[in-house]
Amino acid sequence: MRPLTDEETKAVFEKLANFIGKNLVHLIDRDEDDAYCFRLHKDRVYYLPLSMLHLATSIARPNLVSVGTCFGKFSKSGKFKLGVTSLDWLAKYAKYKVWIKPAGELPFLYGNHVVKAHLGRITEDTPEHQGVVVYNMADVPLGFGVTARSTLDTRKLDPMGIIVFHQADVGEFLRDEDTMF
């Protein structure tokens, strides 16, 4: 486990900023007694309280499976990929949101894109290719993705047109259970 280098931090922040924008500062600039930090362990980026960091330092590297919240992992080529485990933090600070109808929940949780027919609500002025967090109508976060069209363009779209490209959903907890950690 080690702190991120500047380039790695930049890669992580750019991905996070796509979803939570300027709220990113709330992840870093926190109260003294509630401070969190980013740490890299086995190519995965973890977000954990400082107190947990102090406890985790006593665990040898091969024995440490996971610590804090896994935000995602770095590919071998140095690109950062957000994981579904970061959903709780993304949902808390999300800037743009998409709500899907009960009929669309299951298809999304099986890893499909969100089509216009399943769209319940969407934040106004959402631009194209913007990271959005997907909720069901009861405001439970289901996953996240990237918008295919801006809010304005969705009006003209046919019902089977894709609105949100799927990136991660909570169904992965079951589907990718073996490879997730």
Next chain:
Amino acid sequence: MDVSQELADYAAKHTTQVLERSQPVQVDMGLLAAFDNTPIDPSEYSSDLDAHLLQLTLTSTQALISALFALPTTPSAEHGPVIRPPVPSTILPREKPLPKPKEPTKWERFAQAKGISHKKRDKKEWDEERQEWVARWGRDGKNKQKEEEWATPVKAGMEADQDPAATARAERKARTAKNEKQHRSNLAQAAASSSASSRRTAQQARAADLERSMLVSKSATASMGKFDKSIEGEPKSRGVKRKFDENVPKAGWKGEKEGLLGVLKSVESGLGRKEKRKGETKEGEVVVRKAVRYHDREERLKAGRGGAGGGRGRGGARGRGRK
């Protein structure tokens, strides 16, 4: 009127609570120290720590002070009663480690290998002529006897103008110089062997230098030394190890946070540009930046077709060439 109750209350209020100890507090007046060897009562310790510690301290202090007043005093006009503390009974451990044994000299090593037992020579020597003990060396030393002789018998083969006193003195000085040299080399040997692990000798430094230059020259071929024949026992090149920040920063979380906020600032500035670009592509609006660029291009094309010069690329260049 009976005030005994009040007096007792007052006394109870103003006396210090002294704990009962199963083993008496040991006092060493030489060091003005008191040692309480009784084991700590866990229930008392955990129930009210501060009060218990205070009581323990009081007990020991009480014992120390009562022992202090029990010492015999001698009156002094300047300072009042004065005590002479006894010799400390507590043996303290040595502050510094034991000195290391002295490194044997070259002669000592040789003598040990050969089994020669050391005979300490006396500083003084018996002088038969003077019938007294004289110094072996130094002031009026016997080693200067030859150079102080008033007459020296000339041996066969000696030069006629040779000064026997000067020759003897030169020989003595040479012996001293030789001994001095041996002493210095012994000291150097001892210093090198005592700090061999911590400091590299000049020879090791030279070896490391050679190894480095060999590695550099080996990798200075077109294939970075990949297809070169390797020599047996050739040193392996070790690359520079990556260095990361400490996992738990010693300077505290503040420094790391500042770094993160700095990165965040740079990310956000990039983000702002991106959002602005995105904002330009709103429906039904004229994108000023693109419109200006389009207009400029149109102008340029028109000018180029008119043949007034200022066209781009080869046309313009040819025009200049004709002039």
